[in-house]
Amino acid sequence: MKAAVMTGLKKMTYVERDIPKPADNEVLVKLEYVGICGSDLHHYETGRIGNFVVEFPFVPGHEPGGTVVEVGKNVTHLKVGDRVAPEPGKTCGHCEFCRTGRYNLCPDVIFFATPPVDGVPGICSA
Numbered sequence: 500m501k502a503a504v505m506t507g508l509k510k511m512t513y514v515e516r517d518i519p520k521p522a523d524n525e526v527l528v529k530l531e532y533v534g535i536c537g538s539d540l541h542h543y544e545t546g547r548i549g550n551f552v553v554e555f556p557f558v559p560g561h562e563p564g565g566t567v568v569e570v571g572k573n574v575t576h577l578k579v580g581d582r583v584a585p586e587p588g589k590t591c592g593h594c595e596f597c598r599t600g601r602y603n604l605c606p607d608v609i610f611f612a613t614p615p616v617d618g619v620p621g622i623c624s625a
């Protein structure tokens with residue numbers, strides 16, 4: 500698959516990346532759209548936001564839309580062909596914040612397109 504990557508400040512190119520294989524609790528999403536927001540632009544122009552410093556190459560973009568094309572064996576609520584707008588943060592699901600619906604405060608969140616995590620790679624937790 501083609502991935503748009505930053506190779507330096509204000510420098511981007513396309514590279515070939517392997518299509519990821521979804522784990523048992525994940526789905527593979529064929530991306531059709533990816534928004535570029537203010538945090539992506541900060542990374543593009545300055546290479547950082549606060550303590551999050553970009554190391555190149557880096558994939559921007561964490562607001563995707565697409566279609567499910569493969570489903571892990573433990574996923575029961577999504578199927579191939581579903582159109583989805585994935586949540587860009589993978590949270591633990593077990594901490595107090597996650598259990599009380601405030602998962603945006605999860606201290607263990609892995610957030611796409613926030614260094615060192617690449618942007619939407621085409622695979623998301625279900």
Ligand SMILES: [Zn+2]
Pocket residue numbers: 536537538539561562
């Ligand atoms: Zn954003």
Ligand SMILES: [Zn+2]
Pocket residue numbers: 590591592593594595596597602605606607
């Ligand atoms: Zn959590």
